[in-house]
Amino acid sequence: MAELKQTPLNAKHREANAKLVDFSGWEMPIHYGSQLEEHHIVRTDAGMFDVSHMLPVDIKGEDARAFLKRLVANNVDKLQHTGKALYTCMLHEGGGVVDDLIIYFMTESWFRLVVNAGCADKDLAWMETQRDKFAPGLEITPRRDLAMIAVQGPKAAERLWQALPGSEELTRPMKPFTAVLVGQMFVARTGYTGEDGFEIMLPAKAAAFFWQALLEAGVKPCGLGARDTLRLEAGMNLYGQDMDETTTPLESGLAWTVDLKSERDFVGKDSLLRLPLSRQLVGLLLLDKGVLRAHQHVHTKEGEGEITSGSFSPTLNASVALARIPVGVELGDEVEVEIRDKRLKARVVKYPFVRNGKALV
């Protein structure tokens, strides 16, 4: 096996006795002792995640906006104010999802994208191919020189201000899904937990120092395990599980991120308009005892489906899942999930399951 890549915070994780695992070729903390405790800390206080394995990519040049309008499925013209962020999928011609990403609008000639670790290489290759076709002069720069730390939870803001003196004035007025530059730091009010918080990109050299300052401000390190249960409760898709190149955003619960209304043409649009829609992504709440897991079979009155992400939900003290099932099954319907040799009852429910610390189901 190839050697695992390490983030600039690897030594801090070892110092904190993290259990390290292989995540998309990166050696990352899965937890620092208890995944459940880390989950609850983010729901009630503030936790931080090393997400430096994700890749920021700067798109620079005059044609940046026109290029992105062609490249992604969401409407890039929603980005009109400096710092505004947009969640979107990037599709291939067939309508399948190459990756999901966030685009930050900084200036007309500078947009920053953040893409998944496991997709980074293929994303860059894909973007370069598209660039060569549509905007040959554009610069596409992967920013492996940056580290990224997500500080999440109801107390994320106050603890960030404590850790980073002078940041309050710039970051207090920030609305969700916006970013500002604070000195050398790119501070975004975004996250993957369903709580208030920030994702902060900063020079790799400064990462350990800043991590320590956050620790001293009372922010607890949290691993990718808690990150997964938090994002699932928040009803956020995980690339590679809930959608991939074989599924379209429309059958992945992401129709709200696809701009089919404007005249704009984007890669994959024709396919989305042409393909019949037979599957949908729904939330499931397990009514019997057990734990829903990815790849379990789902039996519905309209046919078979499959769980794409499932877990015990620490906030609900119950098991929830995202599942891809036939269209025609509706909210409130009961379905059966095959767990080992049994069929257990689950209800189709709206998701997110949890938002800002509160149960929604």
Add this chain to the structure above:
Amino acid sequence: MSIPTDLKYTKSHEWARLEADGTVTVGITHHAQDLLGDMVFVENPTVGRKLSQGEECAVVESVKAASDVYAPIAGEVVAVNGDLEASPEGINKDAYGAWMFKLKPDNAGDLNGLLDAAAYQAHVESEAH
């Protein structure tokens, strides 16, 4: 954490203890709970079920994953620890106290075929490499 010397062990990380009344109490080891992480669900066999040695008979699920539990020896299930249904985290807190089920063994002598603490320790170390 040291491995209790009064118990017997399996390579699949169960522990077994012969009680004074002739029954055998079964649980999973501290090492097993450490690998799995926070427990959130335990499914025990039903009382009265007859198990053969090595049979899949229970499931423990952590936040991370589900894991099968195997019968260390053959026997009939005579009791299950109902406390674990409401408090599966008991296994994380005290793996050797939070027993899962009790067997009436077909042959208590089968226990002699299991690992002792030293052999189990060696097995855990060999798996770590």
